[in-house]
Amino acid sequence: MLTFILKRMCLMFIVILGVTMMTFLIMHFTPGDPAEMIAMARYGVDDLTQEDIEWIRVQEGLDAPLHIQYIKWLNHAIHGDLGCSLINGQPVLSEILVRFPATIKLAAVSMLVALIIAIPVGIISATRQYSLTDNVSMMGAMLGVSMPNFWLGLLLILLFSVHLGWFPVCGYGGFEYIILPALTLGTGMAAITTRLTRSSMLEVLRQDYIRTARAKGLSEKVVISKHALKNALIPIVTVIGMQFGRVLEGAVIIETIFAWPGIGKLLVDSIYARDFAMIQGGVLFVAVIFVIVNLVVDISYTYLDPRIRYEGVK
Amino acid sequence: MTLLGIRNLKVYFYSEDGMVRAVNDVDLDIGEGETLGIIGETGCGKTILGLSILRLLSENTKVEGRILYKGEDLLKLSEDEMRKIRGKEIAMIFQNPLSSMNPVLTVGTQVAEPVELHQHLDNQNAKEKVIEMLKSVRIPLPSKRVNEYPHEFSGGMRQRAMIAMGLICMPSLIIADEPTTGLDVTTQAQIVELMKEVLKDSGTSMLLITHDLGVAAELCDHMAVMYPGEIVEYADVRNIFKNPKHPYTRGFLDSLPGRGLKPIPGISPSLINIPEGCKFHPRCSYATGRCKKERPQMKKVGEKHFVRCFLYD
Numbered sequence A: 001m002l003t004f005i006l007k008r009m010c011l012m013f014i015v016i017l018g019v020t021m022m023t024f025l026i027m028h029f030t031p032g033d034p035a036e037m038i039a040m041a042r043y044g045v046d047d048l049t050q051e052d053i054e055w056i057r058v059q060e061g062l063d064a065p066l067h068i069q070y071i072k073w074l075n076h077a078i079h080g081d082l083g084c085s086l087i088n089g090q091p092v093l094s095e096i097l098v099r100f101p102a103t104i105k106l107a108a109v110s111m112l113v114a115l116i117i118a119i120p121v122g123i124i125s126a127t128r129q130y131s132l133t134d135n136v137s138m139m140g141a142m143l144g145v146s147m148p149n150f151w152l153g154l155l156l157i158l159l160f161s162v163h164l165g166w167f168p169v170c171g172y173g174g175f176e177y178i179i180l181p182a183l184t185l186g187t188g189m190a191a192i193t194t195r196l197t198r199s200s201m202l203e204v205l206r207q208d209y210i211r212t213a214r215a216k217g218l219s220e221k222v223v224i225s226k227h228a229l230k231n232a233l234i235p236i237v238t239v240i241g242m243q244f245g246r247v248l249e250g251a252v253i254i255e256t257i258f259a260w261p262g263i264g265k266l267l268v269d270s271i272y273a274r275d276f277a278m279i280q281g282g283v284l285f286v287a288v289i290f291v292i293v294n295l296v297v298d299i300s301y302t303y304l305d306p307r308i309r310y311e312g313v314k
Numbered sequence B: 001m002t003l004l005g006i007r008n009l010k011v012y013f014y015s016e017d018g019m020v021r022a023v024n025d026v027d028l029d030i031g032e033g034e035t036l037g038i039i040g041e042t043g044c045g046k047t048i049l050g051l052s053i054l055r056l057l058s059e060n061t062k063v064e065g066r067i068l069y070k071g072e073d074l075l076k077l078s079e080d081e082m083r084k085i086r087g088k089e090i091a092m093i094f095q096n097p098l099s100s101m102n103p104v105l106t107v108g109t110q111v112a113e114p115v116e117l118h119q120h121l122d123n124q125n126a127k128e129k130v131i132e133m134l135k136s137v138r139i140p141l142p143s144k145r146v147n148e149y150p151h152e153f154s155g156g157m158r159q160r161a162m163i164a165m166g167l168i169c170m171p172s173l174i175i176a177d178e179p180t181t182g183l184d185v186t187t188q189a190q191i192v193e194l195m196k197e198v199l200k201d202s203g204t205s206m207l208l209i210t211h212d213l214g215v216a217a218e219l220c221d222h223m224a225v226m227y228p229g230e231i232v233e234y235a236d237v238r239n240i241f242k243n244p245k246h247p248y249t250r251g252f253l254d255s256l257p258g259r260g261l262k263p264i265p266g267i268s269p270s271l272i273n274i275p276e277g278c279k280f281h282p283r284c285s286y287a288t289g290r291c292k293k294e295r296p297q298m299k300k301v302g303e304k305h306f307v308r309c310f311l312y313d
């Protein structure tokens, strides 16, 4: 297990290196002079001079060649220093840590909502294949997959906040604030997971060991919950790790729509402001979280599927 | 006394290629303490016959006829009543223990289930019972191995565990589907010895499904030879080997390594395209015009010896 984790850590490092390098490149090739944008953000458009811009360029190291800039940033990052915001001078790390809980809260609630809907519906669909229940849930899942996040979000705001007034339109606060964004973010995942649960369950129900379980006289309930479910969950858990990536990705848009003060919104705001340090730090942070979640998912496999034992175990 | 009587059993599948007659007019009896062997080539419907007794076939299947267990027709029981028969009265030992055991549950958990369910034993008592059972099927270190998973067992050990799972409730009838297939010769011999012993001790009846005549000869009192969905010959073991009547039975025996290794000419039929008349006629050297058109009936040719062939009309 230890060897496995170490190996994964190495891989994790490479992934993170790649991700940050890509962000760096993309940021610097987007049109517009970054020094000018930063100067505008700091001093306003009106009394901006060319000297101010040049001063910022030198001050923030934007005049050095790209690879030097990257290596400098990486060196600091490795030592735990993500730099300061180019706009307001706040340390990037503390800003991220302030915003991070909001995103995790949103992601966790969305995934919870998705799983609570998807797993039971998927199981019922599989055990009653081609029944009315099955057809209706599969149609629902189809709809859920094909609806774009932002569109669904706006629709929900329109219906539940504007027309019915049940929930606040946007913002951050108590329970009532999280419902609509979590629903928006969770729907796509619920749809995919429902379909996956159904097909995984159908596959498992065809297996010989299910017949063996029935041959013992076990009731259908026990056959499903004790013999089939654990097997069916194995592929679902894999996908949960990947889904988490999608949830983070979706959070960028959803947080903007619902004015949810998480990392997604921070990233979008920083991109508008060309706050390179903040973007770089945010992306790094999200990548690390994503990789860690996937590692945890992979480790949790061992407990679900005893056939998988990573090198070094036993 | 008859324990299980199968009368006029027909099993159909509705598949995309039309109706498949997997079992056609099968009549069989198994007495108390008796072992009946079903032999036949692969795909002739042996497993389907076994599964139909426990009513474990999928929903696209139609089963007709009667399956009398202790005088009661199993096909007329409700699903709830049937569940009280499965594992308790009639148990099945499945072909291919690797795929027939749940990969994510320990062997101990799986072997314990029948007694927990039917004898309402609590965890501790069930575990003791399982260890005792594993010991009796000669699994070494049973108290350690109950906590292992099927993939940690060798093929022979898995088969033993499967047998333990079937016998743990002391059923009256065991349906054993190819219990020795896929094992090496030494292990095969051990499993056969084990089953012999266990059956003698418990007085359990058995329906033994196999395509290994050697195994059948060791374990069975009577044998039924199956050719796509039908019984073509039924006799006691001695007569099947010493005095086979049906051309297919003879061909089957001649194809054995010890008996000349002569294969039966022609291909073994699938259940999809079953020939008219006698199903064996395309491969039979005695076939006449009548064999192509008419289906032969079971004829008595001796004491408890029946054959489905026009040669004995």
Ligand SMILES: Nc1ncnc2c1ncn2[C@@H]1O[C@H](COP(=O)(O)OP(=O)(O)OP(=O)(O)O)[C@@H](O)[C@H]1O
Binding pocket: B013, B014, B015, B020, B022, B040, B041, B042, B043, B044, B045, B046, B047, B048, B049, B058, B095, B211, B271
């Ligand atoms: N649900 C089903 N629908 C349609 N056909 C089926 C179904 N189940 C089994 N069959 C077919 O019925 C035939 C008989 O199967 P069965 O498993 O009884 O053969 P068998 O005699 O046990 O062979 P083997 O020695 O290989 O185990 C097979 O050809 C199989 O393809």
Ligand code: SF4
Binding pocket: B246, B247, B248, B278, B279, B280, B281, B282, B284, B285, B286, B287, B288, B291, B296, B308, B309, B310, B311
């Ligand atoms: S009935 Fe005819 S074809 Fe069939 S086994 Fe007998 S002789 Fe051969």
Ligand SMILES: [Mg+2]
Binding pocket: B046, B047, B048, B095, B177
């Ligand atoms: Mg079979």
